[in-house]
Amino acid sequence: MTWSTADIPDLTGRRALVTGATSGLGYETAKALLEHGAEVLVAARNPEKTADAVERLQQATGKQPVSVELDLADLSSVERAATHVANSYDSLDILVNNAGVMATPFRQTIDGFELQIGTNHLGHFALTGRLMPLLKGGRVVTVSSFMHKSARGIAEADLRQQASGYSKWPQYSKSKLANVLFMLELGRRVPAVLSVGAHPGYASTHLQAAGPELAGAKLTAKLWSGANLFAQSAAAGAQPSLYAATQPELQPGTYVGPSFFEFRGAPKLVHPTRTAQDPELAQRLWVWSVEATGVDPALTVPR
Template structure:
């Protein structure tokens, strides 16, 4: 296998591969990493099912992805609505065709205090609970050898999950703490899903794509973004001597999702946190940088989150 690193792109990962016959679901393909992920997979022959909130805006996505040699089908999905999640899952179950990969890519970041239509804190409800319900409902379609890739972030270091107050009902709302909780939940979901399904030949992994200039920062002003990068760099240098934070290109940022889904050894990535097309080790500093915090891969924490998530969405999986 070629050596990959922080500069690797989606096309580097998939070079020489033919994905004909692979059926892959990617959430959030209207732009950014999801669009690039879909483009790369279709370019190598995969049949991609991409989700968008509004199908009326689908033509630019289709134009950007292209048609050959693979294909792109779009379905409507709003992860901030369990009714929408269930409708999307029901349509795929009714179709009946198996899935080889699910890439849970869609997310929101740094949103103002708010709730989803079901009353969940916006970032936890969208980034975690929406995908939790979707992926679990689609589990019967995952063929042996399938993979689930859940996009997390190095921002999981901002906060562990709070299972006593997941919706900030008693805790003062903090934008970045809320985002961190949702990204920790993404890792824990991958850990527990992998534990439950690996004996059936289905593996799950969480990935940190790396920072990139995408629509994910729509709730941040440029000054907010500059201040966050400056803070990351000052703390990182003081604590770890790490080099300055640098944005990736979108093809570079989407590469780890594709690597974990298609190229990486299943036993190597199953239940793990990956970044820069590699499995990450444990990290003990709170700053953005290489590695995963221990609480985000703790199996007991993962089981507890699963139980709480079932309670919140009102379904047992």
């Protein structure tokens, strides 16, 4: 299968929300959606960076995106953002759950969850649930990573992992496993929306260096930046997400990644691990996530 952003259909009249769209994959996803006629909401944590991204997107595409303040590591911020969107719009056609953090030093979210799982999974779980009334007939794209393949499972205790025993890469992998488990379970529980997933392969973004920067490890951050010389561009890395968000007639649970050993190249349909496809594990994660966030996407019925 050979596919590029030139194959994206006309999206005039469609509305999309992309999380983490101030840079990297999210920015490129928002840019391509705008270029093909969609109205795009740019949801991100830092108001200054969001305003800058909105300006750059407008200059690049001639289309005016809308900013939404959203901190996925704060469930009250998720609620405020979703309420704002619901009060401003009557429908949402595409939700791209893209934002994330990677390999951070031990931190907790405002609500006491481990930062990586709290941001990458729980924040998006709650956001999806709170936006569900707008999404009837719409599409939810959850962005994972090939790193989910190294996770052998996930337990309820991982949501509130403590500093003792914390290991940043295994925890990141679990958060990405949670993304796939959620994507598949959402499709089973809420057939009124199309739930699909994607991963970028190895793409050049700031995400790799952000964790070391947070830890104050400037040299490691520079090494990651150097390693990005071997990665595909953020625009190329965004193609699987864009395929998942726009390709007609996809089936629920479709998972898209790069064609060359899932590392780089044009998007194609790929397969999550057997663990990620375990329905019993997905059901348990769903229950834990509902208890953690107070939101059940299966109960917030689309309008």
